[in-house]
Amino acid sequence: MNGTDQQEFIKIAVLENTIEAQLVNSILDEHNIPHRLHSYHDTAYDGLFQMQKGWGGWRAPRSFKDDILEILNAVRLDTNEFAG
Incomplete structure (x- = not known):
């Protein structure tokens, strides 16, 4: 067990959409940065909370x-450069 296995995971940021989540997730994996992705989607409410709270969050x-x-x-x- 290394030091990161024993560290507490905290909320880092709120994500805006699926594309951002997938892209950042792949970059963090490439850099061997420990992380957990949490989606705010709830099928019972058809994603209502994603509209209010953002797509999901990083821990x-x-x-x-x-x-x-x-x-x-x-x-x-980089994303905003292409959108504008």
Whole structure:
């Protein structure tokens, strides 16, 4: 067991959509950054909470928070360049 296995996972960020979640997830996997993705979708309410709270959220050890936010911001900046 290494140090990250024993660290508490905290909420890092809220995701905007499925594409962002998949893209950031693959980048974090490539960098071997421990993380958990949590979707806010609930089939009983047909995704109602995703409209209010965002698509989902990231949880990760506190020690990786800055790295994850840096990656997420870079993805969002690149995405916005194509949208504008």
